[in-house]
Amino acid sequence: MIPMVDLRTQYHSLKEEIDSAVLQTLEATQFILGPNVHKLEQEIALHLAVPHVISCASGTDALHLALAALKLGPGDEVITTPFTFIATAEAIAYVGATPVFVDIDPRTFNIDPARVAESVTEKTKAVIAVHLFGQPANVHELMEICCQHRLWLIEDCAQSFGATVGGKATGNFGVIGCFSFFPSKNLGGYGDGGAITALTEEHKQSLLALRNHGSYSRYYHDMIGYNSRLDEIQAAILRVKLKHIERFNKERRRVAYRYNEQLKGLQVQTPYEDGLGHHVYHQYTILTKDREKISAALQQHQIASAVYYPVPLHRQKAFGTRYASLSLPNAEAVSQECLSLPIYPEMTNSQVDEVAQAIRQALRH
Numbered sequence: 001m002i003p004m005v006d007l008r009t010q011y012h013s014l015k016e017e018i019d020s021a022v023l024q025t026l027e028a029t030q031f032i033l034g035p036n037v038h039k040l041e042q043e044i045a046l047h048l049a050v051p052h053v054i055s056c057a058s059g060t061d062a063l064h065l066a067l068a069a070l071k072l073g074p075g076d077e078v079i080t081t082p083f084t085f086i087a088t089a090e091a092i093a094y095v096g097a098t099p100v101f102v103d104i105d106p107r108t109f110n111i112d113p114a115r116v117a118e119s120v121t122e123k124t125k126a127v128i129a130v131h132l133f134g135q136p137a138n139v140h141e142l143m144e145i146c147c148q149h150r151l152w153l154i155e156d157c158a159q160s161f162g163a164t165v166g167g168k169a170t171g172n173f174g175v176i177g178c179f180s181f182f183p184s185k186n187l188g189g190y191g192d193g194g195a196i197t198a199l200t201e202e203h204k205q206s207l208l209a210l211r212n213h214g215s216y217s218r219y220y221h222d223m224i225g226y227n228s229r230l231d232e233i234q235a236a237i238l239r240v241k242l243k244h245i246e247r248f249n250k251e252r253r254r255v256a257y258r259y260n261e262q263l264k265g266l267q268v269q270t271p272y273e274d275g276l277g278h279h280v281y282h283q284y285t286i287l288t289k290d291r292e293k294i295s296a297a298l299q300q301h302q303i304a305s306a307v308y309y310p311v312p313l314h315r316q317k318a319f320g321t322r323y324a325s326l327s328l329p330n331a332e333a334v335s336q337e338c339l340s341l342p343i344y345p346e347m348t349n350s351q352v353d354e355v356a357q358a359i360r361q362a363l364r365h
């Protein structure tokens, strides 16, 4: 049995540290905005070398609060990718703004800056770039476009904790970066959680208030905010895991390179690294015309696989017929052929070889 992620093995490898952190939190009984939350924010800021980190309840909330802090709303357009988890676009809808989907680069699966540039209108206020599967989007071109048209660049870093461009961590390139600590993420908690990086003091202050009922001082509310605080127990667990994130990401890259080697010569397209940034392989996603055949064979061998994502966002029912006439051929084609294979830091080389062998066999028949 090879799962997509093996959270139990990871827990057992850190059990002493995690159990002790959780028990200390239970004893301290400071469950909301306690010391672990504040320390985690400082430690992440240091780790990513960003000026400000504001934790919150989820990656989805991070995106929502970011757009609220930038005061985006009805009538505003936000350009983003259709090939991502729906939360990226949900956040745009939450504030009443309009998602404008543009096509992706079919090799990296990330938003194509040329398509962004040609889609800017007078209503465009922001671009959300997703560093999909752990590979940084082309931030330099995106920053240039945003600068030229005076747009906010927001980074969706839910899948890219620790990924870098020119040695700088994702979360440093946009005015705001949004992270998720969903359990299966590169840095994952044991429940929901998220964080926002901010470049300016002004945005930091807005975000601090927005995540806590619009309040800077207890029972004084300067704006209508939200209940979106990171849980103290999650913060305690994440502080333990943060100490190991570089090793986790390094191990993910080992697994990815092993797959590349093992899948060489087969009729599958292995992940393309564009060389602009450092990929942290939240997912290892191949393209194949034999997706059904491969996933069925893997299942027979008790090996998990997953399709991230089978339906691009402009084709999701949630948006009704709004994008019915929009054609984004790269995103549509990739969603038909993508298949993500198991990848996690604790995966052994022989497990990788087993997955590759099952794929090799499937393609022979």
Ligand SMILES: Cc1ncc(COP(=O)(O)O)c(C=O)c1O
Pocket (backbone or CB within 6 Å): 058, 059, 060, 061, 084, 085, 087, 088, 130, 156, 158, 159, 179, 180, 181, 182, 192, 193, 194
């Ligand atoms: C690209 C992307 N954006 C946003 C999210 C939302 O994060 P969360 O599940 O923590 O709300 C996720 C993951 O779930 C994601 O993969």
